[in-house]
Every structure is written in structure tokens, then in C-alpha cells.
Amino acid sequence: MSVYAVIMAGGKGERLWPASTPARPKPFLPLGEGGETLIQATYDRVLPLTGRERLYVVADSALAPRVKAALGLADSQLLVEPQGRNTAPAVGLAALAVSLVDPEGITIVLPADHLIEDEEGFRSALEAAAQAGGEGHLVTLGIKPTSPATGYGYIQRGELLGSAHGHDIYKVKRFTEKPDEETARRFLSAGGYYWNSGIFVWQAARILEEIDRFLPKLSQALKGLAGLWGKPGWEDALRRAWQEVEAISIDYGVMERAEDVVVIPVGFGWHDLGDWQAVWEVLPKDGAGVAARGEHLGVDTARALIWVRPGKTVATLGVSDVAIVDTQEALLVADMKRTQKVRELARQAQAAPPEWDKLLKLDTSGMLEVVAGFPDQCRRGLELGEEVDLPPGLSGFSRVVCVGMGGSGITGDLLGRLLSVPVVSFRGYRVPGYIGEETLLVGVSYSGNTEETLSAFQEGLSRTRRALAISSGGKLRELCAKRRIPWIGIPSGYQPRAALGYLLFTLLSVLRRLGAAHLDLKEALEVLAGQAKALGPxxxxxxxxxxxxxxxxxxxxxxxxxxxxxxxxxxxxxxxxxxxxxxxxxxxxxxxxxxxxxxxxxxxxxxxxxxxxxxxxxxxxxxxxxxxxxxxxxxxxxxxxxxxxxxxxxxxxxxxxxxxxxxxxxxxxxxxxNGVDPTPVRPIQELKERLAQL
Incomplete structure (x- = not known):
């Protein structure tokens, strides 16, 4: 009898916000006893029972890469859902995976985010559950309650059926959803009730039978997927199927309705870590009851949880019964007794998309309109390049040296990717010493007044007669007129960084005429036009x-x-x-x-x-x-x-x-x-003004 394990890496962990977020949910928090993540601790805990080759993890497509990286999984071990659809579809997908290699294989299904103190006791209980599962039962582990908790479902045991590996096995009499406190106290007084751990054991084929009985739509989807496993078209078929299946828990969809369900009562130090108070309870504390994860300075502080991101220190004075959680995303300060309600804050944080209509009003200088016009700039630039009067003797160069700064300087970098001759983009007051007559010198300054560009261009002109420049005017135009250098004029009125279409495509057109560019830009222009529509406000x-x-x-x-x-x-x-x-x-x-x-x-x-x-x-x-x-x-x-x-x-x-x-x-x-107008660049203007005074 082979034993397989399936770790369910879902769940939002909203009550552990802001440490737990959609991008870094609860299983990836370092809450293991050795400081490892919960999912890593879960993986290591079950590994001795299955070996690596029989251990799977189910995760949705957004989380799957993180799971794979964290655990070093092979592709075959990672079962990727297109999107999370609660636990029943995930269990069905895992059961299908196991059944295709071993229909009678015993499958342990367990969440990725539990903390277990007694790992040997945990494995002993699973061995007992595996034996019961091998006899055809649907097995769940019931946690012996230590308080009238209202955050868990409860399982009432029925008749004793037997025992295995020192653990009693009872028929399940009834499942109860999360009760109120009065009902929970009554359960504890009556005895025979256990917390629902969410840990299940069964044969893969058996749970598929029950899914077929109680969740026929999911069963039909799984049967349709079976023949495509590992073949082309699998991902598309799974995506279509998961759009149709019901999002339902395995507890409600199957376990509460099935007949042959048994429970094994256990007490191996199980913790669900459902909120920050639960985390505080399991973390080591000082004499005042302060549990600190990270750097903390405290005076007159008692019964507190301090969770601090690396590189940050939290200092507290005269506080008690408080949870303080400091992350990059947010800072939480909460009454320890009310941390169950942190979920409400997490949902507020996620439920506030940007109000773009209001934000667009910040663009008082019209940068969005300029960006939208970039494809037209590119087309017009190609036309301008065809209109430039090029003197004889300008071609025949073996390299291009572009001198330019800032939004103009990027032009040379991009030309280096697009020309059929070497291009060096140079930013500074000087030019490289290797410039000679085999070099085409290109001065690029949108304003025509960039002092570094003017200095470098003049120095370059002393070494080569092959040169041209592009600007909207300014001193660069005057220099070209004086030295009889070809000057390319482009429209004024833009920020230099916003005139890239004119700068780059005009030069591309000119250099294509000089035999240095052979690119077909038709597709590029079509793609840019499509983007202008798709990316606009x-x-x-x-x-x-x-x-x-x-x-x-x-x-x-x-x-x-x-x-x-x-x-x-x-x-x-x-x-x-x-x-x-x-x-x-x-x-x-x-x-x-x-x-x-x-x-x-x-x-x-x-x-x-x-x-x-x-x-x-x-x-x-x-x-x-x-x-x-x-x-x-x-x-x-x-x-x-x-x-x-x-x-x-x-x-x-x-x-x-x-x-x-x-x-x-x-x-x-x-x-x-960020709440700013994109256009102004005041620090650059201030620097230029200061330099002009020197």
C-alpha cells in the first residue's frame, strides 16, 4: 500500500494581514518552529511518510511559481489550478493525479499552513489514518479541543469502530459549522466533540467515487480531463473546466454528506494560527509576555505581539494586550483580543482600486496626450528623415558615435540595437579618443542647448568631417550652420524625453538612407498604434x-x-x-x-x-x-x-x-x-540654473 500526500497551498490568511497578502499568503510566513515557512515545515513533516516522489502540492496559477521555488518541486509534483475554487475541486484534481498512477494509493490531504508541535505523534496518527483509509473509509483527524473556540468547525464522534497504531477510530456522527461561544461550551461539556483539522486520508479512487455521487458536475469535469493529463491542450481544457465547476469546500460538498466517514481524535499540538492572538500564543515570550519577531525595544510593555520586518525596529512604551505588525505594505496596531477582525482591514486594503478618473486630473501639463501621440511622432520622424538634404561624402563610415544626454541620449542607445554598424552612445563633455574620419559623429540634443552635448560635439568635429546633428533649434543649430554641418530640425514644444519618436525615427530614416539601417519598421508601427488604443486612459x-x-x-x-x-x-x-x-x-x-x-x-x-x-x-x-x-x-x-x-x-x-x-x-x-504631475522636472531645471551662474 503506497502512501501519497497532497499539500493544499491555498487560503488567503486575511486575519494575518498585513504580513499575509495575496502575493505572500499565510503558508509563506516564517512561523515554523525553526523559523522556516509554514509550507516548508508541512512539506518536511510529511516527507518521511511518502518520500519526495509521492508528494504533491496544489496551488493556483498565481501562487504556483512561488511554491515551486520554495520547495524545489519538479513540474510533475505541482498541480496547478487556473484559479482557486475552494477545496473540493483541488481535492478532486489531486485525487485524479494520484488515481492515474495508483488508483488504490492512500492519499493524505493536508493544509499548508498548520503548526504541529509533536511531529512524531502527527505521523503516528497519519499511519493510523492510512490504515483506516486502506479499508475504504474516508478519514479525518479531529483535534481534541482545549477551549470553546468559535473559529473552527466541530466533529461529533459516533460509535467506536476499532483502533490502529494506538489511535481510536470512531464513526462520524455529525459535522457542525463554526458555532457560537455558547454552543462551543456545550460541546466541550458534553465531550465527544473535536475541532475539524481539515486533514483527510482516503484512497484516491474512493474520494472520486464520492465526488461522483455528490458533486456530479465536478466529477464530469475530472473524467473529461483524465484523458488529457500531460498532453497538449491540458492547460486550456483545465481552464475551461475550472470556469464551470462549483466553488465548494470538500467538507460541505462531500464529507458532511457521505456515509462512511470516520474520525481519529488526536492531540499532537496542532495550531491553525488563525489570527495574531493565535500566533502570539505559540511564539516564545519574555517574562512580561512579549513575543517579538524582529527588533523590538520595550519599556513597560506586556502581553504583546511585535512582528517587525528586517532592518526595522519597533519601540513600545506603556502598552499591553496589543499586536503590532510592521511590513513594507502597512503597519497594523490592534487590540490583541480583536485580531479576528483584522480580516475586515485586509479586505478594505484590497477593495480600493485606484480612482483613475480623479487621478487623471493630476496630469495638468498633458503628458498622457503626448505619450498617446508617440506612434504619430514615429511615423512623422520617418517622413522628416526622407526630407533631409544629405551632402555627398557623409556615407562610408564604419561606426557611429552619438553624443547626447538624458531623454536625448537614449536615442544613441537604441540606435545601437537597430543599426548594421557599431554605435557608441557617449554621455559627457568629451568624446573617445578613437574618433576619426571613419566615424560618423551624431549630436543629439532636443533643446539644442545641452552643455555636455555641445562640448562633446565640438571636440568630435576636430577629429572627423562626417557629422550631423538633430535638435529643435538652440546653439546646436547655430554651431551646425557655422561649421556647415547637416542639421535636422524637429518640432519644438516637448520635454526632451517626450520627443523620442522624432529624435529616434528621424535619425533611423536618415541612417537608412546612408546605408546603416536595414530594418523593416512596418510591423513596429502597427503594434505601436494598437498599443496607443489599448493603453490609453x-x-x-x-x-x-x-x-x-x-x-x-x-x-x-x-x-x-x-x-x-x-x-x-x-x-x-x-x-x-x-x-x-x-x-x-x-x-x-x-x-x-x-x-x-x-x-x-x-x-x-x-x-x-x-x-x-x-x-x-x-x-x-x-x-x-x-x-x-x-x-x-x-x-x-x-x-x-x-x-x-x-x-x-x-x-x-x-x-x-x-x-x-x-x-x-x-x-x-x-x-x-504617486499623486504628482508627470511633466515638471524641477530638480533638473534648478541644477541648470545653478550651473549657468558659475
Missing amino acids: GSPGNRAQAIAQALAGGVPLIYGTNGNTGPVAFRWKTQINENAKQPAFWAELPELCHNEIVGWELAERVLPGGRVVFLRSGNDHPRVQARIEILKEVLLRRGLPYLEVEGEGEGEAAQLFSLLYLGDWVSVYLALL
Whole structure:
């Protein structure tokens, strides 16, 4: 008789908010006796009974990557639901998985978020339950109550059927939903009642029989899925099936209605940890009854729970019977006796989506309108490039050196991804010493007055006669006229960072005429036009707004790939800096794998708001793609959230520009969430004014 275990990694843990959130629910809190997470403790606790190969975990698609990373599971061990549908569908999916390899296999089903003090006693009880399950019973473990708790369902035992491994086995007489306190006291006085642990044991085939009897719609769905297991089309079929099945608990759907249900009373130090008071009860305490997880300074403090994130200290003076939970997301201060009501706060926190209609009014300078016009800028830029008068002798170069700063300087970085000759983008007052007649020097300054660009461009002109410049006017235009250098004029009236379509696509058009660019930009322009509609204010399912919400309140770490999306990652970083007025950082793969990932070790302490964004493209090297998959697991283990953002379209240019344009939208929506107008850049203006006085 083979024994399998299925860990149910669901549940919101709302009463443990703000430590427990949808992105980091209760099973991932470090509440195990050794400081490990509850799900890790559950996995380790049951492993001796099953071995790794017979241990499964059920999780929804949002949580599955975190589960896999935390436990090091093989794909075959992770049963992924499209979305959580309560415990009956999850149990059915697990039973189907076991039945396909071993229909008579004994299956232990247990939640991922319990704390067990006596692990040997726990395993002994499960061995007894496995024996009873092998005889065809549906088995549940009943916890011997120690108080008239109202947070659990109760099981009333019936006649004694026998024993196994020193544990009595009783027929279940009745299940009772969570009672009021008076009823719970009556149960304790009467005896023969136990808390419902939510731990079940049965043969896979037996529970499928009962599901067929009491939940025919779920049974029909499972039968339809059986023939597709592990085959193409499985995920689509499961998604369709899970849209139709009823969201119902296994207790209510089957156990309370089935006939051959037995209970084994147990007392192995079981804790559901249903609220912060329950957590306080199990944590070690000092002489005053203070249980502290993290740095705490206390004077005249008694009977308190202090939960502090790494790198932070909580100090208390003259308080008692209080729970203080400090996380990156929120600070909770609650009367210990009322922590059951923390769920209400958690739901308020989740039930407040941004009021975009009000936030849009912050954009008093019209940056959203400018961003919406980016595709038109790109088309017009290509036309302007065709109109430029290019003198003979300008072609024939073997490299391009672009000099530019800020929103203009990114132009050179992007050209480096798109031209058929090497491009160096240079930011500063000087130019590299290797510039010669084989170099095309390109000066890029939207205003035409950027002092670093003017200095570098003039120095470069002393080394090469091949040069051109682009601006809306200013001193750069005057310099070109004086030196008889081709100057490309573009419309004025924009912030430099908001004129990228004109700067980049005009130069692309010119350089294509000079034989340095061979890209087909038709698909890219079509994708950009589609994005302008899909990402604008009021568009349903707005991807940019969703990403902005995920980044709000944190510090974005934007990761691109060398030779591909690296310049776009830099653009995301600078747009978030200038538009959203907040810190953001960027790095490139694979280089960051040789340094930055080590810095993640203390990220939760020194950068608790870190949020990684992977910019992904079909043109990434296969080994880079493999690195990203590994890094995602590492991030999850470190408790760092991440997003993956895919480029749109098929071609290289379409994917690159779609990622860039998405980042522009994200930065503006993030500004609105931050409560600021995206357009002004007062620190930059102040710096320029101060420099002008020197």
C-alpha cells in the first residue's frame, strides 16, 4: 500500500494581514518552529511518510511559481489550478493525479499552513489514518479541543469502530459549522466533540467515487480531463473546466454528506494560527509576555505581539494586550483580543482600486496626450528623415558615435540595437579618443542647448568631417550652420524625453538612407498604434495601469538583456525617475548574474520595496532565458516580487519598441498613483540654473 500526500497551498490568511497578502499568503510566513515557512515545515513533516516522489502540492496559477521555488518541486509534483475554487475541486484534481498512477494509493490531504508541535505523534496518527483509509473509509483527524473556540468547525464522534497504531477510530456522527461561544461550551461539556483539522486520508479512487455521487458536475469535469493529463491542450481544457465547476469546500460538498466517514481524535499540538492572538500564543515570550519577531525595544510593555520586518525596529512604551505588525505594505496596531477582525482591514486594503478618473486630473501639463501621440511622432520622424538634404561624402563610415544626454541620449542607445554598424552612445563633455574620419559623429540634443552635448560635439568635429546633428533649434543649430554641418530640425514644444519618436525615427530614416539601417519598421508601427488604443486612459484591462499598480510604493529594478532589451530597461528607469519622481534602477543580463544577485541576500532588509521587472523578448539568447527562469525562483525564495513583461509582435523592432512604449505609459500612470504631475522636472531645471551662474 503506497502512501501519497497532497499539500493544499491555498487560503488567503486575511486575519494575518498585513504580513499575509495575496502575493505572500499565510503558508509563506516564517512561523515554523525553526523559523522556516509554514509550507516548508508541512512539506518536511510529511516527507518521511511518502518520500519526495509521492508528494504533491496544489496551488493556483498565481501562487504556483512561488511554491515551486520554495520547495524545489519538479513540474510533475505541482498541480496547478487556473484559479482557486475552494477545496473540493483541488481535492478532486489531486485525487485524479494520484488515481492515474495508483488508483488504490492512500492519499493524505493536508493544509499548508498548520503548526504541529509533536511531529512524531502527527505521523503516528497519519499511519493510523492510512490504515483506516486502506479499508475504504474516508478519514479525518479531529483535534481534541482545549477551549470553546468559535473559529473552527466541530466533529461529533459516533460509535467506536476499532483502533490502529494506538489511535481510536470512531464513526462520524455529525459535522457542525463554526458555532457560537455558547454552543462551543456545550460541546466541550458534553465531550465527544473535536475541532475539524481539515486533514483527510482516503484512497484516491474512493474520494472520486464520492465526488461522483455528490458533486456530479465536478466529477464530469475530472473524467473529461483524465484523458488529457500531460498532453497538449491540458492547460486550456483545465481552464475551461475550472470556469464551470462549483466553488465548494470538500467538507460541505462531500464529507458532511457521505456515509462512511470516520474520525481519529488526536492531540499532537496542532495550531491553525488563525489570527495574531493565535500566533502570539505559540511564539516564545519574555517574562512580561512579549513575543517579538524582529527588533523590538520595550519599556513597560506586556502581553504583546511585535512582528517587525528586517532592518526595522519597533519601540513600545506603556502598552499591553496589543499586536503590532510592521511590513513594507502597512503597519497594523490592534487590540490583541480583536485580531479576528483584522480580516475586515485586509479586505478594505484590497477593495480600493485606484480612482483613475480623479487621478487623471493630476496630469495638468498633458503628458498622457503626448505619450498617446508617440506612434504619430514615429511615423512623422520617418517622413522628416526622407526630407533631409544629405551632402555627398557623409556615407562610408564604419561606426557611429552619438553624443547626447538624458531623454536625448537614449536615442544613441537604441540606435545601437537597430543599426548594421557599431554605435557608441557617449554621455559627457568629451568624446573617445578613437574618433576619426571613419566615424560618423551624431549630436543629439532636443533643446539644442545641452552643455555636455555641445562640448562633446565640438571636440568630435576636430577629429572627423562626417557629422550631423538633430535638435529643435538652440546653439546646436547655430554651431551646425557655422561649421556647415547637416542639421535636422524637429518640432519644438516637448520635454526632451517626450520627443523620442522624432529624435529616434528621424535619425533611423536618415541612417537608412546612408546605408546603416536595414530594418523593416512596418510591423513596429502597427503594434505601436494598437498599443496607443489599448493603453490609453479608460481602456478596459489596461496593462500599463496594472503594472503601475504593481510597482506603486516600491523601488522598481528593471532588468533587460545585453544586446537586446538593455536600452529599453534603461529607458524604463529614466522615465520612472522623471515622470513618476521616484527612484528606479536597471541592470542587464547576463552581467547581473555575476554581481547584483548577491545583493539580493539582504534586499528584504535594505530594500524592502524592491520590485523586479524582467523585460522579455523572443530574441533573448536561450541561455539568458534559462537564467531568468532560475532567477525567478531565487527571487521568490528571497521574498522579492517580480513581474515579467513580454514584448508584442513577431519582429525584433516590434518587440523592442512595444516594450519601450509600454514603459512610457507605465511611468505616467505611476506618477498619477504617486499623486504628482508627470511633466515638471524641477530638480533638473534648478541644477541648470545653478550651473549657468558659475
